[in-house]
């Protein structure tokens with residue numbers, strides 16, 4: 296397993312535990328979906344894996360190595376990409392500058408960094424047309440495309456996505472999930488949290504349902520595909 | 532009475548001095564953009580730079596350009612040390628509630644540095660007449676060499692700062708960290724390092740300007756006060772936190788001051804500046820040169 300979370304306990308400030316012993320794993324070349332009601336602790340889990348929160352108990356292993364003390368700034372060097380909740384473009388920087396910053400972890404390999412940025416422009420006509428435009432002037436959907444492209448510039452081995460389809464048009468939601476399938480095809484392990492349970496279930500190999508800080512159901516996504524509505528009704 | 536040569540002289544005077552204000556403001560804006568605090572000790576960094584320049588050039592007899600480099604490099608280190616030694620520990624201890632304390636901390640640094648300078652150097656002014664005595668004549672226009680030097684220094688530093696922020700990896704990382712520190716971290720940027728370097732750059736700018744302006748503002752313990760005031764004006768006109776705004780607002784303020792001194796009755800200079808600040812605050816609080824880029 297690429298990522299293994301065991302018995303994870305996390306909370307904010309001096310409050311009670313938000314995650315009360317979570318087990319979850321993500322394999323390479325696969326998509327793992329995580330769904331759950333508002334406030335279940337999905338974002339908290341991702342933030343903890345990515346080093347923004349410190350665990351109170353349990354273990355987080357990436358490639359069998361403990362990453363419980365990882366700083367967020369070390370993610371990229373480990374080959375972990377993280378789409379945090381909300382917006383993460385740099386609005387005052389141009390689209391090109393945003394992409395260049397996506398190559399920060401290997402900026403010293405100039406040719407490779409340059410090539411990665413150019414490839415992103417070749418693949419996305421939307422970004423190509425806005426190359427010198429400030430990212431803050433793009434539409435919400437265009438910003439999300441920029442975030443997704445920036446995420447994969449250094450060929451991450453693990454991609455962690457927090458609500459990638461939030462606020463997007465149906466067409467763009469489709470594009471985002473196609474992009475996720477592409478990441479899997481490129482060999483990455485993907486952990487995706489999203490509001491749209493149906494899309495997550497369809498895109499995933501394995502599915503987890505988080506409820507009040509605990510995993511209440513898990514299994515191969517295919518086994519849920521015909522009863523996803525029931526799942527949403529009962530647990531989300 | 533005001534012939535072309537006088538106007539040209541006033542313009543050069545205004546732009547060169549104003550560009551210095553602009554750089555002081557740019558340093559303030561850089562630090563504000565990254566750390567979210569107004570560095571009240573910025574004038575004291577200017578003051579330290581001026582002393583360093585005086586001692587390197589006049590006491591040790593180092594050639595002026597090298598003395599300038601020494602004082603700038605020294606002030607960069609002072610800035611980094613201040614951030615690492617005083618500001619970072621406070622931020623680490625207080626988390627998100629550190630801003631007010633951070634602000635008070637810089638006031639404390641200001642007072643300590645002023646008094647330290649008073650104890651070590653006394654109230655005496657350490658100044659020089661000019662690094663480069665003499666003057667240039669272009670037809671009717673006569674410009675002192677010192678003015679040429681200050682103008683060149685100001686324009687060079689402004690250009691170098693702009694290029695650095697715009698074109699280098701580190702410059703982009705500084706801008707990115709100011710806009711979205713968490714996203715910058717996720718891309719691998721060590722923002723603690725960026726904080727320290729940015730503070731160092733702000734201090735180095737203040738130190739370089741304190742050095743370059745030694746013939747205008749001699750080094751003495753409270754010289755920073757007046758300069759900090761100019762930097763504030765520049766930051767308000769240019770838009771709080773806008774480095775580019777500050778770089779543009781500086782020369783504008785310098786020009787207004789220069790013309791006001793020449794054309795308005797004595798004492799009006801500061802009034803005109805204050806009116807400008809008031810007008811900007813009332814009519815365009817985001818600053819003259821800042822364009823709002825919003826999120827959808």
Ligand SMILES: Nc1ncnc2c1ncn2[C@@H]1O[C@H](COP(=O)(O)OP(=O)(O)OP(=O)(O)O)[C@@H](O)[C@H]1O
Pocket residue numbers: 307308313331332333334335336337338339340
């Ligand atoms: N910064 C914070 N400080 C204190 N409590 C927090 C903080 N962020 C989240 N919480 C609490 O932790 C719990 C889990 O929040 P979390 O954001 O992880 O939920 P989520 O599953 O991602 O929900 P959503 O679907 O709304 O994104 C919630 O009860 C929330 O109120």
Ligand SMILES: [Mg+2]
Pocket residue numbers: 337338339380457
């Ligand atoms: Mg969430």
